[in-house]
Amino acid sequence: MASELRRILDLWKPASTAGEDVCLATVVAIEGSAYRRPGARMLLASTGQRAGTISGGCLEAEVARKAWWLTAQGPSLQRYSSFFDDDGDMPYGLGCGGTVLVLLERGEPAAQALEALRRSVEDRTASVIVTSTATDSPGTALILDAAEKALYARRPDPDLAALAREALKTGKSSHVSEYFVEVIAPPPAVFIFGAGDDTLPLADFAWSLGWHLTVADNRSNLARPERFPRAARIGSLDAALAHINPADAAVIMTHSYEQDRETLRALLPRDIKYIGLLGPRRRTDRLIGEIAPELGLSAEECRARLHTPVGLDLGGHSPASIALAIAAELQAVFAGRDARKLSSAPAIHA
Numbered sequence: 001m002a003s004e005l006r007r008i009l010d011l012w013k014p015a016s017t018a019g020e021d022v023c024l025a026t027v028v029a030i031e032g033s034a035y036r037r038p039g040a041r042m043l044l045a046s047t048g049q050r051a052g053t054i055s056g057g058c059l060e061a062e063v064a065r066k067a068w069w070l071t072a073q074g075p076s077l078q079r080y081s082s083f084f085d086d087d088g089d090m091p092y093g094l095g096c097g098g099t100v101l102v103l104l105e106r107g108e109p110a111a112q113a114l115e116a117l118r119r120s121v122e123d124r125t126a127s128v129i130v131t132s133t134a135t136d137s138p139g140t141a142l143i144l145d146a147a148e149k150a151l152y153a154r155r156p157d158p159d160l161a162a163l164a165r166e167a168l169k170t171g172k173s174s175h176v177s178e179y180f181v182e183v184i185a186p187p188p189a190v191f192i193f194g195a196g197d198d199t200l201p202l203a204d205f206a207w208s209l210g211w212h213l214t215v216a217d218n219r220s221n222l223a224r225p226e227r228f229p230r231a232a233r234i235g236s237l238d239a240a241l242a243h244i245n246p247a248d249a250a251v252i253m254t255h256s257y258e259q260d261r262e263t264l265r266a267l268l269p270r271d272i273k274y275i276g277l278l279g280p281r282r283r284t285d286r287l288i289g290e291i292a293p294e295l296g297l298s299a300e301e302c303r304a305r306l307h308t309p310v311g312l313d314l315g316g317h318s319p320a321s322i323a324l325a326i327a328a329e330l331q332a333v334f335a336g337r338d339a340r341k342l343s344s345a346p347a348i349h350a
Helices: 002-017 060-070 107-123 158-170 197-208 237-241 257-267 281-295 299-304 319-335
Strands: 022-032 041-045 050-052 076-081 098-105 127-132 139-145 150-153 174-176 179-184 189-193 212-216 233-235 249-252 274-277
Touching (some): 002 041, 002 050, 022 060, 022 107, 041 060, 060 076, 060 098, 098 107, 107 127, 107 139, 107 179, 127 158, 139 158, 158 179, 189 237, 197 212, 197 319, 233 237, 237 257, 249 319, 257 274, 257 281, 274 319
Parallel strands (some): 189 212, 189 249
Antiparallel strands (some): 022 041, 022 098, 041 050, 076 098, 127 139, 127 179, 139 150, 174 179
16 A cells, blocks of 8 residues: 555645645445455545545546535545446446445645655654544544644544554554544565565565565675665665664575575574575575574574565566565565465455
């Protein structure tokens, strides 16, 4: 979703600078099945441009056509059905079998919500947006930043502030009565240790998925901004290791035994969400055999902390197919899923 937020922000920032009006459409609730989940957004500019999606393509044109006059007097809450209806006046196309509740909003509330999204993507700071889904008073009610400071409040409400603070602590969005309490968390961070040609497609996948990307390699001829224009940070191994946090993911693929050993020695003692190592098992066993005694860990403890060989078993041996396998495993880890086929899963959305 973070890559979609970047497109929304890329439309909003110049529009805001130019003083142009924008309308923010946000999915605040669903009933039954729906293509997008609560928190999905689309931004409409007065120039006719739009960014983001709130469905699989069946609602966007209809919402864009009516949003401006629907919000002429303030926020508007619209209910859209995606049930099959062959005789309906407005066939939305997908027939997902559910209902989507969309908030349309302009002015200061929309601007402050967009600023919260910007802080998440660009400053990597969390916030909470509390939205009223009551039909008689819809709209953004409260925005709290990571320091529990109110960035926007429609009116003072201690109960809403308590809901927002609790959401910040748990990191989980929820629906409470007639409010959608949404945690806007920074996008996942991925550290690629290695800057060879086979890391380029993985960097592209990371960007497309909206992850915050760091590329590290002690070979300065490879770790260059022109090779990784979408990376937020590029530099040496030590520089990257100084910034990695427990919630982040690291993929080691330098193709340099010495660099892999140095990176693995630094990462294994840390509590990190994901450590992936590219390379054959025999090479990995040799690395672990050298590092484990230095760290006071057993070989089994080291292997338990590693995803190696890195990636899912998708088949293929090209740099792009290997990058896809790694990106797929990372996505599953970030989402807390087991990466099984959807046809064998009880439901797509838990």
